[in-house]
Amino acid sequence: GIQVEQSPPDLILQEGANSTLRCNFSDSVNNLQWFHQNPWGQLINLFYIPSGTKQNGRLSATTVATERYSLLYISSSQTTDSGVYFCAVGRPAAGNKLTFGGGTRVLVKP
Amino acid sequence: ETGVTQTPRHLVMGMTNKKSLKCEQHLGHNAMYWYKQSAKKPLELMFVYSLEERVENNSVPSRFSPECPNSSHLFLHLHTLQPEDSALYLCASSQIGGAAYEQYFGPGTRLTVT
Numbered sequence: 001g002i003q004v005e006q007s008p009p010d011l012i013l014q015e016g017a018n019s020t021l022r023c024n025f026s027d028s029v030n031n032l033q034w035f036h037q038n039p040w041g042q043l044i045n046l047f048y049i050p051s052g053t054k055q056n057g058r059l060s061a062t063t064v065a066t067e068r069y070s071l072l073y074i075s076s077s078q079t080t081d082s083g084v085y086f087c088a089v090g091r092p093a094a095g096n097k098l099t100f101g102g103g104t105r106v107l108v109k110p
Numbered sequence: 111e112t113g114v115t116q117t118p119r120h121l122v123m124g125m126t127n128k129k130s131l132k133c134e135q136h137l138g139h140n141a142m143y144w145y146k147q148s149a150k151k152p153l154e155l156m157f158v159y160s161l162e163e164r165v166e167n168n169s170v171p172s173r174f175s176p177e178c179p180n181s182s183h184l185f186l187h188l189h190t191l192q193p194e195d196s197a198l199y200l201c202a203s204s205q206i207g208g209a210a211y212e213q214y215f216g217p218g219t220r221l222t223v224t
Contacts (some may be wrong), residue, residue, distance in 0.1 A: 004152075033212060041147075041198050043215040086153065086212075096141060096206045097166065098213060100153040 002027045006087055006101035013077045013108045021072040021104045023087030031090030032063050033098065034072050038083050046072070046085075077108045112136055114216035115203050122222045123191065130220045131186040133201030142184040143213065144176060147198040159184060160206045174185035191223045 003026040013019055023032075030049065034046040047054050047061040054061055058077075063070040079105055084105050088098040114135045123129050135142060144156040157165075158166035159178040173189040184201055200218045205211040 031211075035215075041200075041218040041220065043200065043218075045212065045214060048212040088153075096204050096211055096213065097143075097155050097158060098202075099155075102152050 002029070002089060002091055002099050004087060004099055004101035006085075006104050008104060009102065011104055011106045013074075013081075013106065015077060015079060015108055015110050017077050018073070018075045018110075019077060019106070021085055021087075021106075022072070023070040023072070023089075023101055025068050025087075025089050026072075027068070027091060029065065029068075029089040030092045031096065031098065032065075032070055032100075033088045034061055035086045035088065036081075036083050037069070037086060037103070043086070074106075076089075079108050079110055082106055082108045088110055114201060114214055116199075116202055116216035116219050118219060120220050121219065122224060123188070124224055125191060125193070127191075128187070128189040130188065131201075131221075133184040133186075133216055135184075135201075135203035135214075135216075137180055137201040137214060139204055139205050139214075140181050141204050142178060142181070143202040143204075144184065144186055145200040145202065145215075147200060147218075149193075149197075153200070157186075188210075188221075191221075193223050196221055196223045207210055 035043045051065045060073045084103040088100045130200040141160045157176045177185040198218045202213045204213040
């Protein structure tokens with residue numbers, strides 16, 4: 001099956017700092033989503049981005065499908081950005097199943 | 111209610127109990143999913159239902175039994191579970207068809223098997 005690797009596994013930031021999270025995947029995809037998991041376990045949709053670039057407030061994401069990676073940018077980080085960020089991908093002809101990466105655990109310190 | 115809801119949010123059960131997890135989606139989607147998140151393991155897909163028909167069973171033990179009575183409701187029936195089945199169980203929904211569609215997740219049920 002497809003492999004999804006996220007880096008770094010852990011990230012500690014000072015409030016106000018910028019950061020980049022990376023997601024590499026091993027095969028062609030037609031679905032790529034970024035999620036933020038809050039301390040209570042809820043997965044919050046950040047981006048649906050199988051290709052291209054999107055921005056939402058202080059967050060933006062870029063997927064380069066031909067090179068099989070996606071990046072999530074967090075600018076001017078806030079303590080509420082703490083949590084685990086997951087990348088998940090879906091392959092063509094595999095229904096709409098998502099394969100998740102291992103996540104990046106982010107801690108933003110005040 | 112909006113989005114995807116799950117009940118109960120927390121569940122503690124013994125190994126001989128029978129319990130059910132419930133998921134309801136209010137998004138008009140035609141596919142629903144069960145995922146499992148164990149400590150220190152990636153989220154893994156358990157079951158997929160498309161138009162109320164099970165289209166995926168990801169080698170899940172028979173002590174987990176899904177049921178999808180209609181496109182808005184999904185259940186996971188649990189019986190004779192093991193302590194290693196303790197995990198966060200997440201339900202999701204999406205449209206399904208020729209293209210890929212965004213999945214939306216519920217808040218999860220945190221299950222502890224004693």
